[in-house]
Amino acid sequence: MALRIEDYALVGDGRSAALIGRDGSVDWLCWPRFDAPACFAALLGTSQHGHWRIAPGDPQSRAVRRYRPGTLVLETTHETATGRVRVTDYMPVNDGLHLIRLVEGLSGSVAMRMDFVVRYDYGSAVPWVSRNEHDDLRAIVGPHKLVLRTRVPLRGVGRSTVSEFTVDEGRSHSFVLSYGPSHEDDPAPIEPRRELRRTTETWLAWSGRCQGGTPWDEILGRSLLTLKALIYTPTGGIVAAPTTSLPEQIGGVRNWDYRYCWLRDSTFTLLALMDAGYLDEARAWRDWLLRAVAGSPEQAHILYGLGGERLLPEIELDWLPGYENSRPVRIGNAASQQFQLDVYGEIFDALFQAQERGLEGDETGVRVGLALLEHLEKVWHEPDEGIWEVRDGRRHFVHSKVMAWVAFDRAIRYYDKHSRNGARDATVSRWRAVRAEIHREVCEKGFDPDLNSFVQAYGSRHLDASLLLMAHVGFLPQDDPRVIGTVEAVGRHLMRDGFILRYDTEHQTTDGLPAGEGAFLPCSFWYADNLIRLGRCAEARAMIERLLAVCNDVGLLAEEYDPVAGRQVGNFPQAFSHVALVNTLLNFSRATGPAMERAGSQDAAGPS
Numbered sequence: 038m039a040l041r042i043e044d045y046a047l048v049g050d051g052r053s054a055a056l057i058g059r060d061g062s063v064d065w066l067c068w069p070r071f072d073a074p075a076c077f078a079a080l081l082g083t084s085q086h087g088h089w090r091i092a093p094g095d096p097q098s099r100a101v102r103r104y105r106p107g108t109l110v111l112e113t114t115h116e117t118a119t120g121r122v123r124v125t126d127y128m129p130v131n132d133g134l135h136l137i138r139l140v141e142g143l144s145g146s147v148a149m150r151m152d153f154v155v156r157y158d159y160g161s162a163v164p165w166v167s168r169n170e171h172d173d174l175r176a177i178v179g180p181h182k183l184v185l186r187t188r189v190p191l192r193g194v195g196r197s198t199v200s201e202f203t204v205d206e207g208r209s210h211s212f213v214l215s216y217g218p219s220h221e222d223d224p225a226p227i228e229p230r231r232e233l234r235r236t237t238e239t240w241l242a243w244s245g246r247c248q249g250g251t252p253w254d255e256i257l258g259r260s261l262l263t264l265k266a267l268i269y270t271p272t273g274g275i276v277a278a279p280t281t282s283l284p285e286q287i288g289g290v291r292n293w294d295y296r297y298c299w300l301r302d303s304t305f306t307l308l309a310l311m312d313a314g315y316l317d318e319a320r321a322w323r324d325w326l327l328r329a330v331a332g333s334p335e336q337a338h339i340l341y342g343l344g345g346e347r348l349l350p351e352i353e354l355d356w357l358p359g360y361e362n363s364r365p366v367r368i369g370n371a372a373s374q375q376f377q378l379d380v381y382g383e384i385f386d387a388l389f390q391a392q393e394r395g396l397e398g399d400e401t402g403v404r405v406g407l408a409l410l411e412h413l414e415k416v417w418h419e420p421d422e423g424i425w426e427v428r429d430g431r432r433h434f435v436h437s438k439v440m441a442w443v444a445f446d447r448a449i450r451y452y453d454k455h456s457r458n459g460a461r462d463a464t465v466s467r468w469r470a471v472r473a474e475i476h477r478e479v480c481e482k483g484f485d486p487d488l489n490s491f492v493q494a495y496g497s498r499h500l501d502a503s504l505l506l507m508a509h510v511g512f513l514p515q516d517d518p519r520v521i522g523t524v525e526a527v528g529r530h531l532m533r534d535g536f537i538l539r540y541d542t543e544h545q546t547t548d549g550l551p552a553g554e555g556a557f558l559p560c561s562f563w564y565a566d567n568l569i570r571l572g573r574c575a576e577a578r579a580m581i582e583r584l585l586a587v588c589n590d591v592g593l594l595a596e597e598y599d600p601v602a603g604r605q606v607g608n609f610p611q612a613f614s615h616v617a618l619v620n621t622l623l624n625f626s627r628a629t630g631p632a633m634e635r636a637g638s639q640d641a642a643g644p645s
């Protein structure tokens with residue numbers, strides 16, 4: 038059975054990522070890219086669905102782990118009755134597709150065991166295993182090939198490969214697993230220690246550029262590295278998480294594939310990276326975005342594949358029992374067919390903020406933007422599936438309308454600043470009118486005077502944590518009584534054990550799925566952002582400390598936290614959660630944090 042979600046750590050190379058358990062087992066790895074079929078899928082099944090474990094044979098051994106500071110190089114130190122051993126795991130970032138595991142004796146002498154079970158196609162396809170001319174182990178199925186290179190003796194046991202070896206103090210063994218297409222020659226061998234040096238240097242150089250300045254810079258840096266690890270370097274696309282179907286409720290059906298690029302999540306990620314000083318990634322993502330949405334504006338999607346792919350049909354893998362029996366396991370995501378208005382606001386805000394931070398625009402960007410806005414003028418008043426991607430029909434979600442307002446607002450501010458570059462005066466005047474109309478409508482239909490709060494959707498009396506973003510995006514000033522009332526109401530109705538739910542699936546809101554899930558972590562960070570901007574800094578700090586305590590021992594967060602069971606749930610590690618963490622720490626520590634910058638001049642918030 039898989040470990041608790043927080044017992045995993047991530048190593049990655051900007052093309053894929055592996056989840057490695059505290060017990061030394063690689064239980065999740067998709068090669069050659071994040072969204073490829075997993076070759077190790079024990080995370081969603083049993084060890085027979087593919088895993089690669091290297092650990093002491095002694096079942097009583099204890100493990101302590103850490104990342105080498107400023108890197109994605111993971112060190113797990115196992116302590117046994119006979120000695121200590123360190124396993125260093127990393128994926129070289131410079132060349133090819135490899136996962137390297139270095140085993141070093143630190144003291145005494147430790148008996149080790151390696152178990153290697155490859156199952157392609159998410160745990161279903163047993164490979165043909167043989168030796169190449171250099172005696173390397175080679176595992177082939179269809180288009181895929183893995184080559185395992187090591188000097189320790191290997192033997193086949195059933196449909197797995199096993200090794201028992203001893204590590205003495207001062208001695209070491211290496212294991213290099215490389216991926217290649219099966220029709221090509223075996224991937225060339227690499228030198229593990231040289232790759233360790235190069236990989237460490239690359240990550241250190243990247244981390245060194247971080248502009249933090251918070252009381253929590255270590256955890257901030259870890260979150261930024263995690264976000265960087267979720268960027269698919271060849272295209273600049275950013276995945277929401279490297280996993281599929283880690284459940285939002287243990288044993289439940291809220292199991293989704295996050296190995297795709299949501300415009301919303303990616304935009305949040307981009308803003309966080311820019312705020313921490315990383316403009317190259319922002320540029321790469323902006324270019325990815327413009328390629329992905331290029332084409333007919335009415336065909337724009339809310340999520341895409343790593344390269345901008347649009348066909349991502351959702352299917353269930355019935356041979357996998359799921360994480361702690363949480364079925365079904367899904368790949369693909371039906372949300373890709375949804376209509377979500379907020380995405381337009383996210384895009385325009387990201388482009389606007391990028392421009393503000395000195396990222397030069399280009400003609401294509403301007404033209405794609407104009408076409409999207411023309412489309413939004415026609416559709417903003419339609420109901421949609423909203424930020425939470427409900428599966429029981431469209432509504433007039435307040436957050437969606439606010440973000441439609443953001444799209445027009447940012448476009449107007451951009452064209453005001455750049456002398457109407459590309460847009461005619463009449464067009465900009467029309468945008469002003471639409472912006473004012475949306476503002477008026479949201480304030481009339483989206484606010485409930487009895488609750489003294491904005492509500493989830495027009496005519497509803499339910500609350501929603503996405504309303505916490507209204508002031509951040511500049512729709513109303515933070516000290517507007519309606520905003521303050523909304524923050525209070527969300528705190529009163531959606532807080533459970535100190536964490537904020539996105540909405541109340543138990544008693545109020547339906548979303549087309551059985552009730553019950555953990556607290557969606559970004560919502561608690563958004564709540565803290567409101568407290569910061571309202572000057573309630575002691576409460577904000579308490580919330581931040583509570584949230585940071587949820588991070589696992591190596592600083593990683595899943596999508597949600599179950600405060601009753603005291604465990605992380607949902608896909609892991611989740612960009613949305615880490616982005617929210619970065620923003621909140623910067624908001625707390627900087628006079629003008631990301632939320633203040635995003636809100637911009639409050640003049641723009643008015644209904645004109």
Ligand SMILES: OC[C@H]1O[C@H](O[C@H]2O[C@H](CO)[C@@H](O)[C@H](O)[C@H]2O)[C@H](O)[C@@H](O)[C@@H]1O
Pocket residue numbers: 277293294295299301302370371372424425426427428613
């Ligand atoms: O709750 C149902 C939906 O859950 C997933 O969406 C969530 O994750 C997305 C990626 O991080 C995020 O953008 C969205 O706001 C979240 O609600 C799932 O991907 C959907 O298919 C599902 O309908």
